[in-house]
Amino acid sequence: MRATALRNGPSPVSAPIDTIVEVRGISKTYGNVEALRGIDLDFPRGKLTSLLGPSGCGKTTLLKIIAGLIRADGGTIAINGKTVSAPGPERAFVFQDFALMPWATVLRNVAFGLELRGTSRAEREEIARRYIAEVGLAGFEDKYPHELSGGMRQRVGLARALSVDADVLLLDEPFSAVDEQNRRKFQEDLIRLRTNQNKTFIFVTHSIEEAVYISDRIVLLSPRPGRVSQIIEPEIDRSGDPERIHRDRHYLDTVDEIWQGLKQYVE
Amino acid sequence: MTLFGYRIPMMASLLVWCVVWEVVGRLNLVFLLPPFSEVLAAAVDLVQTPSWQKATVTTLRAFATGMVLSIVIGVPLGILMGRVKIADDLLGMWVNIFSSAPLSAIVPVLMILFGFGEKTIVAAVFLFAIWIIVLDTRAGVRHISPSLIEMARSYGASRPALYSKIILWAALPEILAGIRLGLIRGVKGVVIGQLLVAIVGYGALFETFSRNFRMAEFWALTVILFAFALVIAELIERAEAKVEYYAGARQ
Numbered sequence: 001m002r003a004t005a006l007r008n009g010p011s012p013v014s015a016p017i018d019t020i021v022e023v024r025g026i027s028k029t030y031g032n033v034e035a036l037r038g039i040d041l042d043f044p045r046g047k048l049t050s051l052l053g054p055s056g057c058g059k060t061t062l063l064k065i066i067a068g069l070i071r072a073d074g075g076t077i078a079i080n081g082k083t084v085s086a087p088g089p090e091r092a093f094v095f096q097d098f099a100l101m102p103w104a105t106v107l108r109n110v111a112f113g114l115e116l117r118g119t120s121r122a123e124r125e126e127i128a129r130r131y132i133a134e135v136g137l138a139g140f141e142d143k144y145p146h147e148l149s150g151g152m153r154q155r156v157g158l159a160r161a162l163s164v165d166a167d168v169l170l171l172d173e174p175f176s177a178v179d180e181q182n183r184r185k186f187q188e189d190l191i192r193l194r195t196n197q198n199k200t201f202i203f204v205t206h207s208i209e210e211a212v213y214i215s216d217r218i219v220l221l222s223p224r225p226g227r228v229s230q231i232i233e234p235e236i237d238r239s240g241d242p243e244r245i246h247r248d249r250h251y252l253d254t255v256d257e258i259w260q261g262l263k264q265y266v267e
Numbered sequence: 268m269t270l271f272g273y274r275i276p277m278m279a280s281l282l283v284w285c286v287v288w289e290v291v292g293r294l295n296l297v298f299l300l301p302p303f304s305e306v307l308a309a310a311v312d313l314v315q316t317p318s319w320q321k322a323t324v325t326t327l328r329a330f331a332t333g334m335v336l337s338i339v340i341g342v343p344l345g346i347l348m349g350r351v352k353i354a355d356d357l358l359g360m361w362v363n364i365f366s367s368a369p370l371s372a373i374v375p376v377l378m379i380l381f382g383f384g385e386k387t388i389v390a391a392v393f394l395f396a397i398w399i400i401v402l403d404t405r406a407g408v409r410h411i412s413p414s415l416i417e418m419a420r421s422y423g424a425s426r427p428a429l430y431s432k433i434i435l436w437a438a439l440p441e442i443l444a445g446i447r448l449g450l451i452r453g454v455k456g457v458v459i460g461q462l463l464v465a466i467v468g469y470g471a472l473f474e475t476f477s478r479n480f481r482m483a484e485f486w487a488l489t490v491i492l493f494a495f496a497l498v499i500a501e502l503i504e505r506a507e508a509k510v511e512y513y514a515g516a517r518q
Contacts, residue, residue, distance in 0.1 A: 069417050087421045099418035103436050103510070113422040116432075164422065 020045040020200050026075035034225035035061045048201040050211040050218045054265045058226025059204045067093050067170050092161035094171040098153045100145040107141040113164035131159040151182030168200045212254045301483045310487035325468035330457045333392025341397040345404025366398035374463045388460040395456030396449035407441025440510050447503035454496040
């Protein structure tokens with residue numbers, strides 16, 4: 001099976017059966033730089049969709065608009081059919097620089113989303129412990145962020161996002177500040193996590209390999225102004241050994257295909 | 268510091284200067300400077316007098332009141348300036364002027380406003396201490412990583428929660444540094460205030476001692492004041508060290 005290019009150009013696509021996040025006509029301008037122009041996108045429920053593109057294509061801006069952290073100049077975002085303009089409990093964000101509270105332990109950091117919601121201490125710590133174990137950090141509950149490696153810190157960020165039980169997880173280049181070995185391990189864990197958790201992931205990355213490796217769906221954005229140039233669904237079997245994917249023919253072909261498409265934007 | 272291969276403790280240099288003082292004092296070059304041993308003896312006597320004890324209570328009370336006021340007002344003001352641009356534009360110039368102005372010149376004005384009493388001393392401490400607290404708090408708030416604020420917002424933090432759970436803590440290292448510098452300035456404020464008012468606390472004592480040329484007691488009181496300022500700064504520095512681990516670990 002070949003990777004399927006669903007469409008070219010920014011024309012609206014017919015909505016998939018079960019859409020959780022709908023992006024309609026989103027545009028954003030910073031000063032006189034047009035970061036995003038007329039973005040229309042549907043994110044299917046339970047899938048991992050990557051926003052991929054060279055720097056300056058507005059992928060992080062789009063993610064933060066979906067998160068409600070940045071206000072768009074035009075257009076709407078709907079989650080589960082409801083239009084939103086601010087952060088909400090159905091979305092959780094994982095930050096590029098982890099955004100952990102350095103004065104708080106791993107346990108409190110992970111439980112922080114629940115703490116803000118007013119969940120009782122006993123309950124939120126129990127939930128936090130479960131997700132700390134889920135991301136492979138059991139035994140580190142009482143450590144402080146500065147005592148952890150970059151990869152472990154991002155696991156804390158991921159556990160925090162999981163523990164609020166949001167439908168949609170928004171990940172902003174979560175592995176870019178993590179070293180290569182940890183990144184590989186982390187990507188494998190994310191594939192496993194996605195099957196276990198049955199959540200929708202929206203994942204921003206500038207790495208083609210990473211996008212193809214983990215995504216059900218890849219949205220290619222072109223820069224200046226940021227617009228959707230292509231949507232690709234790499235049909236890769238991820239059920240077996242995650243190591244095998246790196247040698248999979250479809251994986252290699254898709255990476256190459258995307259690279260051919262993106263080459264023109266690289267100076 | 269090492270000397271001839273031996274480690275010399277920090278206090279050793281202080282000891283050297285005490286010896287120099289003793290020698291110069293015994294040479295009887297200037298009658299203003301009695302030997303250090305005499306000053307020490309005077310200090311021991313001084314702390315037993317009711318007038319010193321009463322002056323100390325008055326001084327400490329004025330100092331503490333002024334400091335509490337400048338922290339309680341200075342920290343929120345600094346946070347406000349760090350977060351709200353219009354507040355920063357309105358107040359920034361004044362805070363900067365006051366933090367570097369020769370404030371001793373204003374103390375006589377305070378006397379007119381607050382009378383010849385403890386209120387003036389409190390006002391002097393406040394005026395000396397608050398500006399550096401405001402400036403450091405503002406700087407701390409300005410340096411908070413934007414993603415930490417975004418994190419709190421994305422997980423639904425209310426405005427009070429954002430301030431009490433994130434901003435205050437993230438800026439804490441700078442706030443404590445500001446308070447430490449404020450305390451040192453506050454000591455200056457209490458001394459200068461009392462000297463100018465001259466009938467309150469240590470000011471009255473200094474006045475008495477210098478007018479009657481009781482130099483040993485005069486110096487004893489000075490040494491006590493210096494020691495007090497040093498101890499305060501040291502205590503705050505210890506508290507700072509406790510939060511420093513995360514000041515360094517911030518992104």
